[in-house]
Amino acid sequence: MKAYCVSVVVGYRESANVFLKELLRKKVVDALLAPAESETGKSVTWTLVTEPGEVDKLNVFAPIIPGYSGATLVSEITRETPLSKRVGVVLKPCEIKALIELVKFGQVNMDNLVLIGTDCYGTYHVLKYGEMVGEGKNPTEEMLRHYFSGVEDENFRVHCKLCDNPVHEAADITMGFIGNSEPEKLFLIPNTSKGQGILGELNFIEDNVQGREMKIKEIEKRRRGNREKFISSSEREIGDIKKLSGILENCINCHNCMEVCPICFCKECFFDSDRYSFVMERYMKWDADKGAYPLPTGKLQFHIGRMIHMATSCVGCGLCEQSCPMDVELSKILVPLAIEAQRVYSYKPGMKIDEKPPLMVIDESELEKFIEEG
Ligand code: SF4
Ligand code: SF4
Ligand code: SF4
Incomplete structure (x- = not known):
């Protein structure tokens, strides 16, 4: 599988932000809709970012969905009037699934949307996430620790332990870590011609992703068993x-x-x-x-x-x-x-x-x- 990769900085959050900043800097998109760290750090908040300098607030791999699905927000902002500016929206696989269902029911207009997906191994209940931060834990590191050791985190939400879609290939571009043997390397995978066009214009290193499909199948199988x-x-x-x-x-x-x-x-x-x-x-x-x-x-x-x-x-x-x-x-x-x-x-x-x-x-x-x- 062909991909691009970002591995210039430490941490998936930071690597993702390098990519997202480039999208704004190069005017590939006029705005980004994505989860940003909340004021207390105990949650995330859906945020519309238009300035590259603000991108570092984003925390797209935070293992939490803050109340509403991103799909609901995209429906709110596009249902009545199509977007006049290009917006990159960063969603987890189940949010992409919801978005696709809403498109079918005429509740989302995809014009001017660039769909950016993230891999997702599981998320914590909003209150659990806050509790973990309060105890000095980093929920993203906890989620990744479980992913890299190949076990479920019992603290994930019930639906996450049953979820057999850790990735969604309908996104124009997927920001992924699944299948990675180097813990800090972020894959940028183009799934559509739009995504390929965007990544082709940016200066990230081309790479071959190996072992991703096998790892995805392994997670899907385990989750179906849990289910x-x-x-x-x-x-x-x-x-x-x-x-x-x-x-x-x-x-x-x-x-x-x-x-x-x-x-x-x-x-x-x-x-x-x-x-x-x-x-x-x-x-x-x-x-x-x-x-x-x-x-x-x-x-x-x-x-x-x-x-x-x-x-x-x-x-x-x-x-x-x-x-x-x-x-x-x-x-x-x-x-x-x-x-x-x-x-x-x-x-x-x-x-x-x-x-x-x-x-x-x-x-x-x-x-x-x-x-x-x-
Ligand atoms: S199931 Fe829970 S959220 Fe739903 S109506 Fe009852 S109390 Fe409210
Ligand atoms: S699990 Fe199903 S019913 Fe519950 S909020 Fe998600 S889509 Fe709706
Ligand atoms: S594991 Fe699945 S259900 Fe849970 S947040 Fe991620 S994509 Fe959604």
Whole structure:
């Protein structure tokens, strides 16, 4: 595999910033949208950078997604009006997957975007990340230490330990470390003709990447194994409606999980309407035959509705679970459901821009089975 490399400085963050600075200096892009270190250093903040002198604030390999997916932000800034200036956006693989799903649903306009991906071995919950920094640890070094020793970090978020996309080749350029035998060498891999054109104009050393594909396959295989184990134990835990309600029992119906989900893009949501407002008469009518019913009823419907809406396009970023103030283990519900729905439709969301999501395709033959049965 042909790549370019940056190894002039110590550390992936610094190497990435050498490259990103060049993009601004040479006016390849007018701005960069990427995670920058927060004021306290205990988190990162999505930041739009236009001056090369500000690039050193960026920390694109920080193993954290700060609340919202970068895909959500790109949708916010491009959905109504295409960008008039060229913006380089730096995203992790699950954020690229979300971006691709949003393009399919008409929620992102890719004009003037340069997509820059990073390899990702796993991220920490935002609070864990802050805690690690508070204890004097460097989360990026911790993540890399686990990567180079070939083991999972038990502290990674659940979805990361199940993630089989440590890289995403839909980015114009990938900034990568996977497959690297020299810990400080950053690969710049062109995946598209746009990416090749950009890298061809910059003065980085051409290189051959060896061992990357093998390492990627190794991670994918391990993660699929983790996922199988996770799914079978989750299925035992959520086997019926009673158990499902048990997982959700501490849910306070705050809808954070919906707010942060990059795939949940409707501006007006049925579940935010007054359909489930506390009107006793409605509860009496709906559940008249039950004798006793927990209130408010909207909670379970909200989650079932979200599962139906999300299952085929869920990209497994885990931001729903990260955003939950009550530590509801949403992964136990959503991961088995999404994997099964995606298997049934032979659809892997966020991989190919020209592959339509099942929700957008009406295939009459799908109905035949039900017509026959009916
Ligand atoms: S889900 Fe995958 S790509 Fe996303 S942060 Fe976790 S490991 Fe990285
Ligand atoms: S449902 Fe959760 S894991 Fe799936 S895309 Fe939305 S936030 Fe990510
Ligand atoms: S974020 Fe947690 S508490 Fe809020 S609605 Fe979702 S599951 Fe319930």
